[in-house]
Amino acid sequence: MKRLFWLAVAAVGAYALGGLALHRGESINALWIVVAAVCTYAIGYRFYAAWVAARVLTIDATRATPAERLDNGRDFVPTHRWIVFGHHFAAIAGPGPLIGPTLAAQFGYLPGTLWILVGAVLGGCVQDMTILLLSTRRNGRSIGQMARDELGPIGGIAAITGTIVIMVILIAVLGLVIVNAMKHSPWATSTVFATIPIAVLVGLYMRNWRPGRVLEGSLIGVSLLLFAVIGGGWVNAHPVIREWFDYPGLSLAWFVIAYGWCAAILPVWLLLAPRDYLSTFLKLGTIVLLAIAIVFAQPELKMPAVTQFIDGSGPIFGGKVFPFVFITIACGAVSGFHALVASGTTPKLIGSESDVRLVGYGSMALESFVAIMAMIAATLLDPGVYFAINSAAGIVGATPEAAVATISSWGFPVTVEQMAHLAREMGESTLFGRTGGAPSLAVGMASIFASSFGAHLLAIWYHFAIMFEAVFILTTLDAGTRVGRFMLQDMLGNVWPALGRTSWYPSVLLASTLVVAAWGYFLYIGVIDPNGGVNILWPLFGIANQMLAAIALSVATGIIVKQGKARYAWVTLAPLAWLAVVTTTAAVQKIVSDDPRIGFYAAARDLAAKLAAGTLPPERAAVAPQLIFNQQLDAWLTVFFLLVVWVVIADMLRVCWRAVTGRSVPPSSEAPYVAAREAA
Amino acid sequence: MIRRLRAWLALLRRCSGDDAYERFVAHRHAVHPGEPLPSRREFWCGEVERKWQGVNRCC
Numbered sequence: 001m002k003r004l005f006w007l008a009v010a011a012v013g014a015y016a017l018g019g020l021a022l023h024r025g026e027s028i029n030a031l032w033i034v035v036a037a038v039c040t041y042a043i044g045y046r047f048y049a050a051w052v053a054a055r056v057l058t059i060d061a062t063r064a065t066p067a068e069r070l071d072n073g074r075d076f077v078p079t080h081r082w083i084v085f086g087h088h089f090a091a092i093a094g095p096g097p098l099i100g101p102t103l104a105a106q107f108g109y110l111p112g113t114l115w116i117l118v119g120a121v122l123g124g125c126v127q128d129m130t131i132l133l134l135s136t137r138r139n140g141r142s143i144g145q146m147a148r149d150e151l152g153p154i155g156g157i158a159a160i161t162g163t164i165v166i167m168v169i170l171i172a173v174l175g176l177v178i179v180n181a182m183k184h185s186p187w188a189t190s191t192v193f194a195t196i197p198i199a200v201l202v203g204l205y206m207r208n209w210r211p212g213r214v215l216e217g218s219l220i221g222v223s224l225l226l227f228a229v230i231g232g233g234w235v236n237a238h239p240v241i242r243e244w245f246d247y248p249g250l251s252l253a254w255f256v257i258a259y260g261w262c263a264a265i266l267p268v269w270l271l272l273a274p275r276d277y278l279s280t281f282l283k284l285g286t287i288v289l290l291a292i293a294i295v296f297a298q299p300e301l302k303m304p305a306v307t308q309f310i311d312g313s314g315p316i317f318g319g320k321v322f323p324f325v326f327i328t329i330a331c332g333a334v335s336g337f338h339a340l341v342a343s344g345t346t347p348k349l350i351g352s353e354s355d356v357r358l359v360g361y362g363s364m365a366l367e368s369f370v371a372i373m374a375m376i377a378a379t380l381l382d383p384g385v386y387f388a389i390n391s392a393a394g395i396v397g398a399t400p401e402a403a404v405a406t407i408s409s410w411g412f413p414v415t416v417e418q419m420a421h422l423a424r425e426m427g428e429s430t431l432f433g434r435t436g437g438a439p440s441l442a443v444g445m446a447s448i449f450a451s452s453f454g455a456h457l458l459a460i461w462y463h464f465a466i467m468f469e470a471v472f473i474l475t476t477l478d479a480g481t482r483v484g485r486f487m488l489q490d491m492l493g494n495v496w497p498a499l500g501r502t503s504w505y506p507s508v509l510l511a512s513t514l515v516v517a518a519w520g521y522f523l524y525i526g527v528i529d530p531n532g533g534v535n536i537l538w539p540l541f542g543i544a545n546q547m548l549a550a551i552a553l554s555v556a557t558g559i560i561v562k563q564g565k566a567r568y569a570w571v572t573l574a575p576l577a578w579l580a581v582v583t584t585t586a587a588v589q590k591i592v593s594d595d596p597r598i599g600f601y602a603a604a605r606d607l608a609a610k611l612a613a614g615t616l617p618p619e620r621a622a623v624a625p626q627l628i629f630n631q632q633l634d635a636w637l638t639v640f641f642l643l644v645v646w647v648v649i650a651d652m653l654r655v656c657w658r659a660v661t662g663r664s665v666p667p668s669s670e671a672p673y674v675a676a677r678e679a680a
Numbered sequence: 681m682i683r684r685l686r687a688w689l690a691l692l693r694r695c696s697g698d699d700a701y702e703r704f705v706a707h708r709h710a711v712h713p714g715e716p717l718p719s720r721r722e723f724w725c726g727e728v729e730r731k732w733q734g735v736n737r738c739c
Contacts, residue, residue: 073707075730083695096739142734163735170739207728211721214698268732269725276737277696331739340735479737486733545739 006046013039017117020305021110027300030376033113034294037372041365044121049361052126056560056568057133061354064674066139066347076140078351081358087349089363090280091341092128093287095174095473096331096545097371102437102444103538104328105378105386106314108306111325112375119326119333120368123575127549128338129360130556130572135343136350137670143343147555149669150562151651158648159551160487163340165637166544167484168515170337171260172522173537174473177436179252179527180534181466186245187236187427189252191463192470193245194228196259199275206277207269214277221278225471229464236427253527256477257520263478264485264512272478279472286468290373290445293452303379303386308410315391315407316435317535318597323586327542332371334575336548338364352676377444378437384414385422385431389440392532393433400432427459435532442466484515525630528623535597539590540634546583547645550576554652561656562665569656580649587642591635600635604628700727 016036020028053059067078079087104112135141141149144163148156182189202221210216235241247255263271307314310321317324331337342360350356378386387396387407396406400416407414423431426443434440442465449461486502488511493500499507526533553576560569593599596606610616611624659665693699701723708717718726 071707071711073704073711074727077703077707080694086695091736092738094737094739174739207721207724211719212698212701212724214696214700215693218696269728272732273728335739337738341738344734345731345736476737476739479732479735482732483735541739 006043009039009042013043020113023305027302028305030294030299030301030380033109033301033372033376037113037117037369040117040121041369044125045357045361045365048121049125049129049357052129052571053133053357053361056565056571057130057356059133059353059356061352062676063353064676065136065350065353066671067350068676069671069674070139070348075345076348079349081351081355084346084349084351084355084359085363086284088341088346088359089366090284091345092335092338092363093283093367093370094331094476095177095469096335096337097367098374098441098469099177099437099538100329100331100542101371101375102378102441103316103390103534104325105303105375106307106309106316106390107321107325108304108310109301109375109379110305111310111321112329113372115325115329116333116368116371116375119329120364120371123549123578124332124334124338124368125361125364126571126575127334127336127552127556128342128364129356131339131552132342132347132350132360133353133356134556134559136347136353136356139671140347141343141669143339143552143555146343146559146669147551147648150555150666151558151648151655152666154651155551155555155558155648158644158651159548159555160491162544162548162551162641162644164484164487165640166337166541166548167480167487168518169522169537169541169544169637171477171480171484171519172526173534173541174476175253175256175260175519175523176526176533176537177438178470178473179249179256179523180434180436180532181438181442181470182247182252183249183434184246184430185428186242187232187459187463188466188470189245189247190235191228191232191467192474194231195225195275195278195467195471195474196271198224198228199271199278202278203270203274206274217274218277218281221274222281225278225282225467226464229460229467232463232467233427233459249527250524253523257516257523259474260477260481260520261512261516263474264481264516265508268482272475272482275471276475276479279475282468283472286465287370287373290377290448291369293448294373294376297448297451299376299380299448299451301376301379302381303383307383312595312598315387315395317539318595319539319586319589323582323589324539326582327539327546327586329371330542330545330549332368332374334546334549334579335367336545336550336552339548339552374441377441377448380447381440381444382412382414382418384408384412385419385443386440387412388414388419389431389434389443390437391433392435392530392535394530394532396433400430403432425458426462428462433532436534438466438469442469481512481515481519484518485511488515522630525626529627529630530620536600536631536634539586540637543583543587543590543638543641546579547641550579550583550645551648553579554648558652558655559668562659562668564659566656566660576649580645583645584642587638590638600631600638604631604635607631 016032020032067076070076101112144159147159202217206217312320384407396403404414404416442462445465446458446461450458553572556572557569594602596603607624607628655665701720
């Protein structure tokens with residue numbers, strides 16, 4: 001009976017995937033993607049994950065986990081598997097899986113969807129589960145510590161520097177996304193601004209008035225946030241007050257930078273912790289709501305399966321479908337960042353090793369499903385509208401007329417009236433050139449929500465979606481700046497011990513300023529770049545994230561081989577090899593390509609030539625030197641990423657070779673076996 | 681009905697960490713009985729600091 005059930009799941013999944021891949025019509029229903037995805041995850045979880053857990057990781061439910069052995073009622077606490085699942089999912093799912101698929105939709109829905117499914121089932125989920133188990137067996141050690149213990153100091157240093165750099169790029173690009181969503185939008189800006197005092201209020205509530213009452217505080221906060229969304233509409237409708245919240249991108253960028261600096265030095269209980277509770281509740285609620293709405297509304301996807309932009313001429317970012325779709329969609333397929341969470345808080349909560357499959361593999365499958373929903377939300381828009389929202393003025397033309405003419409000439413008809421009508425419906429003054437993915441995702445989400453729960457509420461749903469994205473983008477921004485600060489203080493502490501004291505105020509100020517300056521620089525450049533900035537920063541972030549995944553998978557492969565299970569090493573080696581090929585190809589193209597839309601040096605040369613010839617308009621000539629410097633810096637950064645990846649891979653191969661040939665390797669750092677109190 | 685609602689509330693409190701202090705107190709009573717305990721507020725402040733020392737939020 002069970003076999004029949006799984007055969008049916010496999011058959012339905014294969015049918016849906018086949019239908020998706022072979023469909024070449026006007027439009028296709030989103031349910032095809034949903035069914036294909038759910039069946040793929042189910043088969044992957046039931047068979048592949050179970051096999052990996054049993055054979056490769058040799059999960060042993062009789063072995064006591066650190067939560068049981070070191071139970072202190074605080075961080076080490078044996079916790080029910082579904083609760084750990086919820087915590088882990090809330091920790092890994094950020095704005096990444098929403099933005100990546102939205103940008104990658106320029107290739108059509110098919111390339112991104114296939115990569116999300118295959119990448120997650122064979123790569124991302126396996127990475128998360130493996131790292132979670134390895135860390136659980138090592139008392140919850142971090143990926144950086146594991147790299148140092150199991151491979152050697154080189155792997156450890158690479159992991160830590162890689163983490164800091166990826167953090168800087170990630171925060172910059174997220175800051176850019178939020179700035180683009182607020183640019184000249186009084187409604188969005190006032191709502192996002194309102195989230196800050198609301199978070200502070202909740203922070204005071206949870207600390208001073210009703211200490212630790214998380215539910216009460218969150219309930220109050222979420223209600224206030226919803227009120228702020230509606231209040232933003234009033235602000236927008238008021239002729240005077242709306243002017244107070246109408247800012248160009250650069251002012252908003254300075255605001256985000258100042259905000260990030262304040263958030264990094266303020267105590268966590270005041271802003272970061274309470275907003276994180278709010279963002280977690282909103283995130284889980286919205287994801288569930290979106291899933292219900294998609295099944296209920298069954299929207300038609302209007303984007304073709306594959307667009308002509310697979311040839312590399314895409315308006316949102318330059319580069320061919322290989323390798324760039326695999327770089328653009330990192331979170332949702334394989335995200336190296338997850339290795340940090342899977343080797344942080346989560347392993348200290350695992351009550352039994354048999355929960356690792358659900359928590360590690362299952363959470364990532366769910367995050368991958370979030371990416372699928374983002375892909376649906378992006379591709380249900382008319383392609384013309386999608387490209388009009390997401391293409392920068394520098395690519396399609398600065399006026400609405402020029403933009404619609406360019407986009408229509410690609411075969412995606414759109415009119416100025418259509419865009420004006422859409423903007424009015426969403427309560428915005430314009431939707432042209434709102435790059436970064438957040439506005440187009442919000443339009444997509446708003447149309448799904450509105451067709452399921454109230455069509456007259458489009459503008460409210462749109463700004464709800466913007467607020468929802470902003471809340472957890474700001475959380476990632478604060479949290480990332482803090483982590484960057486701690487890591488930097490740790491490194492500086494090696495030079496001058498006083499700087500390593502995380503509570504010494506001068507050191508806090510110095511490290512916070514350095515971290516904020518680093519991401520603030522990239523954010524500033526992104527905002528002044530007429531091509532939108534996201535086209536540069538997102539691929540850089542993707543490469544950095546995949547680089548971190550390559551480090552994590554190298555550590556995992558090294559440990560598997562050292563345990564004498566070399567014949568199973570392909571489980572992590574295959575995704576590692578794929579990531580190495582993809583990241584290297586993308587990085588090399590970003591460095592050496594002659595196409596100024598792809599290569600950093602080519603772009604710098606192109607701009608320098610135009611500047612010298614005097615063909616740039618004055619406002620672009622003024623920022624050209626900064627843009628040229630930035631392109632060169634980005635090229636060097638990419639070289640650095642490449643070096644880090646290959647140094648770690650070479651180090652892993654060296655350790656594996658020594659292990660296979662019976663020479664000495666760093667000893668295993670696994671905690672010794674202790675029997676669990678109650679074996680499952 | 682009321683019992684079922686209570687169970688749901690307990691689950692919600694557990695998931696959100698609303699009952700963290702109660703669980704900590706229960707743990708301390710079980711393992712180190714008689715030792716002085718931090719107040720609810722002290723516990724909250726310590727926990728918040730500890731939670732945000734490392735990476736616990738992702739992209």
